[in-house]
Amino acid sequence: MTPLLEAPILETRGLTRRFGALPALSGVSLSVQSGTVLGVIGPNGAGKSTLINLITGHLRPTAGTVLIDGTDLTGAAPWRIAHAGVARTFQIVKPFRGMTVRENVAISAMYGDIRKATRRAAFELADGVLDRLDLADLAQRNPAELPIGDARRLELARALAARPRLLLLDEVMAGLRAAEIEAMVALIRALRDEGVTVLAVEHVIKAIKAISDEICVLHHGEVLTRGRPHEVLSDPRVVAAYLGTRYGQREGEQ
Ligand SMILES: Nc1ncnc2c1ncn2[C@@H]1O[C@H](COP(=O)(O)OP(=O)(O)OP(=O)(O)O)[C@@H](O)[C@H]1O
Numbered sequence: 001m002t003p004l005l006e007a008p009i010l011e012t013r014g015l016t017r018r019f020g021a022l023p024a025l026s027g028v029s030l031s032v033q034s035g036t037v038l039g040v041i042g043p044n045g046a047g048k049s050t051l052i053n054l055i056t057g058h059l060r061p062t063a064g065t066v067l068i069d070g071t072d073l074t075g076a077a078p079w080r081i082a083h084a085g086v087a088r089t090f091q092i093v094k095p096f097r098g099m100t101v102r103e104n105v106a107i108s109a110m111y112g113d114i115r116k117a118t119r120r121a122a123f124e125l126a127d128g129v130l131d132r133l134d135l136a137d138l139a140q141r142n143p144a145e146l147p148i149g150d151a152r153r154l155e156l157a158r159a160l161a162a163r164p165r166l167l168l169l170d171e172v173m174a175g176l177r178a179a180e181i182e183a184m185v186a187l188i189r190a191l192r193d194e195g196v197t198v199l200a201v202e203h204v205i206k207a208i209k210a211i212s213d214e215i216c217v218l219h220h221g222e223v224l225t226r227g228r229p230h231e232v233l234s235d236p237r238v239v240a241a242y243l244g245t246r247y248g249q250r251e252g253e254q
């Protein structure tokens, strides 16, 4: 029987993580419908990266649940969650050193999707992703030598090579130039049009506004509010907690 309502591709229930006595995330419940983009914003230390790490299995929750397509994957190993169709980028880029840019992307292709397990297929997929992200000219380079804009695109290329249905981005635009941000916005919109669901943590407000169907604001590890971008960004509580100190400044930078 076809269910009347599709389970959200991602749902967290009461997700909580403490470090010692300090709660980094407290009782976060949110759901993301397939094919949408959820922007996640909030001050430094609000718990945004912790949220991603809990969803992808890079951290174990103290309490709460993570469901992918309605399946409970709370505390599962990162590889298991990756095999459920989830890929991510790291706020601090993490390429494999001692491998070229191309090899870095190919290895994700091999492990992300068992159908691409042959070496040749993985490299073909990697080359397609490198082309798409304008990294083809850098294919033979050492990732450690790349400037931040290229390094962030490589981080995204590695995630895309795993052919995710759910993509979690942790500040993939941080440190990028205006033209690079525009290209990234266009790419994320295109991915959404192709059916990829995206949860994007970002401080670049102009960009988050451009890509998000909805925005969720985290503050002190809790959801302050969630809604349509224009509503959330004009919410006085959001301005007081976050935007007041950043929005004008960041907009001015771009
Ligand atoms: N491994 C850890 N050990 C101890 N405390 C941690 C750890 N990771 C995060 N924290 C703390 O948890 C809180 C939330 O951190 P988190 O990195 O999730 O914030 P964030 O919203 O991603 O911030 P930013 O915008 O600066 O990236 C912070 O107080 C941080 O110091």
Ligand SMILES: [Mg+2]
Pocket: 048, 049, 050, 091, 170
């Ligand atoms: Mg962070």
